Amino acid sequence: MVQTPGLESPVISRKWLHQAGMAAALLVGILLLLGLAGLVFALLQPVSGNPPILENWLIVIFKLHAEINGLDGELLGRNLLDIVILFLVGVLAFSLANVFQKAGRVWCYIASALSLIAIILYLVTREAGRSTVMLAVLILSVVMLRNQFVQRGISITGIIAAVFLFAGDLTVGIQSNFITILFSIGYMLILAWFFWMARRLLKLSYGT
Secondary structure, three states, X not given: OOOOOOOOOHHHHHHHHHHXXXXXXXXXXXXXXHHHHHHHHHHHOOOOOOOHHHOOHHHHHHHHHHOOOOOOOOOOOOOHHHHHHHHHHHHHHHHHHOOOOOHHHHHHHHHHHHHXXXXXXXXXXXXXXXXXXXXXXXXXXXXXXXXXXXXXXXXXXXXXHHHXXXXXXXXXXXXXXXXXXXXXXXXXXXXXXXHHHHHHHHHHHOOO
């Protein structure tokens, strides 16, 4: 078959999308990991505080729940890091759309659109919209659970992470050790989920 000049073959196109999704998932995982490292540093050096450039809104929510002396946080305000994470999640969701068929593909497009729309909402309100990340993870995990794109445990991990983080987000202002623990577990799980997704998409880009 002769390929039309200027057009990518479906195989090349899918490989490019898989690689883009892998890069997006890996970058989100790294950014979340850096946020966790910054929090640990702040706990060890409370006077110095947590470097703002590493602090995503999930870390701020944890600090608000934990109410640890020497740590404080403010959800209101624009954070470039949060915008980057929202954009990368949108890219990840879009890249996964070509993996599934019919309803699964539509839900991936919805997750991608919601993540990008959330950027506008966040820029306008300076607070709302960022939790769309958990919604996107929840949608993608449910789709993967039904389509067996990854091991069942990874899909369940994403679902649990999204639910735990949503619970912490909706209860900001309530001091509770139980909520803090659930939120911490959710953060670790969603961190693992993004790295797992990066690994799966990397293998998929090589046809394995």
